[in-house]
Amino acid sequence: MTSPLLVELSRLQFALTAMYHFLFVPLTLGLSIMLAMMETVYVMTGRTIWRDMVKFWGVLFGINFALGVATGITMEFQFGMNWAYYSHYVGDVFGAPLAIEGLMAFFLEATFVGLFFFGWEKLSARSHLVVTWLVALGTNFSALWILIANGWMQNPVGSAFNPDTMRMEVTDFMAVIFNPVAQAKFVHTVSAGYVCGAVFVLGVSAYYMLRGRHIELAKRSFVIASAFGIASSLSVIVLGDESGYDITDNQKMKLAAMEAMWETEPAPASFTAFGVPSMSDRTTRFAVRIPWVMGLIGTRSIDKEIPGIFELVQRAEGRIRNGLTAYDALEKLKVNHGDAAARASFDATSKDLGYALLLKRYIDDPRQANDDQIKQAAWSTVPEVPAIFFTFRIMVLCAFLLLAVFAISLWHTMRETPAPRWLLCIALIAMPLPWLAAELGWFVSEFGRQPWIIEGTLPTFLATSELGIPDLLITILGFTLVYGVLAVIEVKLMLQAIAKGPAVGADIAPPFGEGTQVHLAAAR
Template sequence: MVTEEVVDLSRLQFAATAFYHFLFVPLTLGLSFLLAIMETTYVMTGKEIYRDMTKFWGKLFGINFALGVTTGITMEFQFGTNWAYYSHYVGDIFGAPLAIEGLMAFFLESTFIGLFFFGWEKLSKRQHLTITNLTAIGSNLSAVWILIANGWMQNPIGAEFSWVTMRMEMTSFWDLVFNPAAQAKFVHTVSAGYVTGAMFVLGISSWYLLKGKHVEFAKRSFRIAAAFGFASALSVIVLGDESGYAVTDSTDKVLPGIDQLEAQAAERIRRGIVAVQALESLRVKTVSEETRAAFEAHKADLGYGQLLRKYTADVGAATPEMIARAARDSIPKVAPMFWTFRIMVALGFSFALLFALSFWYSAKNTFTEKRWLLRWAVWFIPLPWIASEMGWFVAEYGRQPWTIYGILPTHLSTSTISATSLYGSLAGFLFFYTGLLVVEMYLMFKYARLGPASLGTGRYEGEADYQPAR
């Protein structure tokens, strides 16, 4: 039997790798579309400064993209190494969007990102702009399919349990794709990525303006980031609210209290006991219509019955105390959810305020005079990452004790492995990922300090043949 230590270590390892990976994802999503906007402006106006903007911010995008891919690949391997029963139980459903993401979106962006960097002198303006747009689309398509998979974990529709195969089987691919929870998560998550990218550009541009460096370059970057960020921040707030309700069964926008949730969970656990007992009978006896009818009538609560396996091997012998404990444990602890959610929301509104002020003063062409605003923008650079990690915590911790909500408890989802091997792999991942993060920070700071002078065009301060940009 899998121990609680193994479950906790498996969760911690996946959480750690997801945390590191999600440090790279939002910036990739946000910068990809900012690059498309900048290059579109270049093609429309013919001004070289917008080409330089695309190439410089594209350099930072490329660093982030490469390290994001590296941290993301290992996450999928964990489904086989640490979460084998999860992979067996729901692999047919969960694996489909991940396979499509790899075959379509990942190869799309991976192919075109090479053309983006090396095609400036080989392609026409419009051809290169098409490549940039396809890179942005590919990045966001990756998010679509990954969040379809994650949204199904929150709202598992389009699939049902088969007592013959003892696993979940897909009944409707289109229900999986158009899952309301997945769509809400997608628009909220990518909007958060757009905010991150916009804040990144806004903050670094503000730093240049405070230092009096690359002023024309920074002013144009600031304006684009302010407009894009303001629209994105409003989207995050509106769509985030809808995302919260999309994963509930409430249609009147009223959420039940804890006492009600415990009572509902206890009742479903009692019905789940009937489903578990009927399933065991179906597996070891000649199938009777009575047993099949009992299972079909209660199979929607099978997962709730399985919650009791954390406390007893014989679900049918569960005591009222065990049922009450399982019902209580089915509700996430309030304090972590309360504070992380409110930190996320507070940051979201502060981003909207900063972008609104930046957009307003940008429209009035007075933002370079507002040094307090520029300082504010610099200090705000890391905050979108904090908000994104808080949002990830709310979504994933709030789903516990389930890996698939209402279907598969977390304590049944892991592989049969030793705690020792998990300690070793966790330490290895932390060391490797921390090293990658250090590399990312070093390269980002290096090229951000150099600014567009790193392009070697001769148009920016710090270059030997400096001439002012047009």
């Protein structure tokens, strides 16, 4: 039986490296598209100020891109080192999108990044524009295949367990690619990256205008960031709603935990705007509910119920008992692959095999489990409700705050009125919000599906490698130190590039004095 400490340390190490890596991914996504948009304007107008903008923001993109690549490679090695049984069990399915991501997206992205930086004097304006759009395309393709892999972990379609090989195998690769959960995650995650890019450009532009530096470049960047940002923010909110609709069908327990919905409510279910959920007494105190909203979001109807945690635990108990039949048949097939009765029994109940495996946390042979252990295993399908509940609400709050910042900024640019100093200060202060929302979103997604590493198929505690506790402690410490140094280098390089500013001619507009307002309309 795997040591609980080993499992938790393995999860902690992967969480640290994954969340650190995702500090760079969204900015890469957002800046790549904005660079392509800016260069398109340059090619269409021929105005060199737009070329200067592409070069300046491209430097910041390059710094961020390098750190993203370095930290992303580390993560892929962890599947083999820290999650060996996971790699063995689902490698035939999970490995395919990762391989395609490496062969197709990464090489496309990396090749054209070089041409982007070194091709300014060697390529025509139109050819360089094609290169920039291919960089953006490669970046998004990279995210697509990673999220197809992750979406399969959330909703393992197009695959089946083969009792002869004891592995998951692909049965329909197109179903894996067009997995509705993966597609929803892709558009939602990419939109979140666009928000990060827009906030970054908005905040740095606001900084320049507050300091009275590089005004012409900052004004144009502020305008394009405001428009791109509000479109991206609206997309994040709309597509987040679509993700909620998808998990209603595929991850009901996660949805119930997000809402701290212990009891099944009459349709349409209400949305809990605020509350204090408790795992000890399994209630939500001080709940402030908005009627109908959750039912409309989760089911797109007024007559479909959303099951509560208690009901879902009862369903899990039934699936565990059914899965024991599959487990028993599988053990017989290990002895005799030609046992027709055992194979028929397994085929009839294999969809619940993963639930029977939950019992391995409490007993080596699940078939020997008693009723108390089965009930305990059923309750283990409930994630930490308070953590999911509050994290989700902070994430949503960040999204609406960012929407407000972009809306106010765009309103000023459209009216061609001066932006007050307080708005520029808010744009600068708001820069961390999209990263906070993105990290919280991944926490909800990954922590919310526990105890599963593959939803309903493979429990997390069975997926680790046979490592020693000291090995994990040393590597966690090593990653923390190395990544801490890389974070300092990243921030220092970014700040130096911003302090140096773009390589442009003298600003047309004069510096701003204290209390002076900034005119944000795009220069004609």
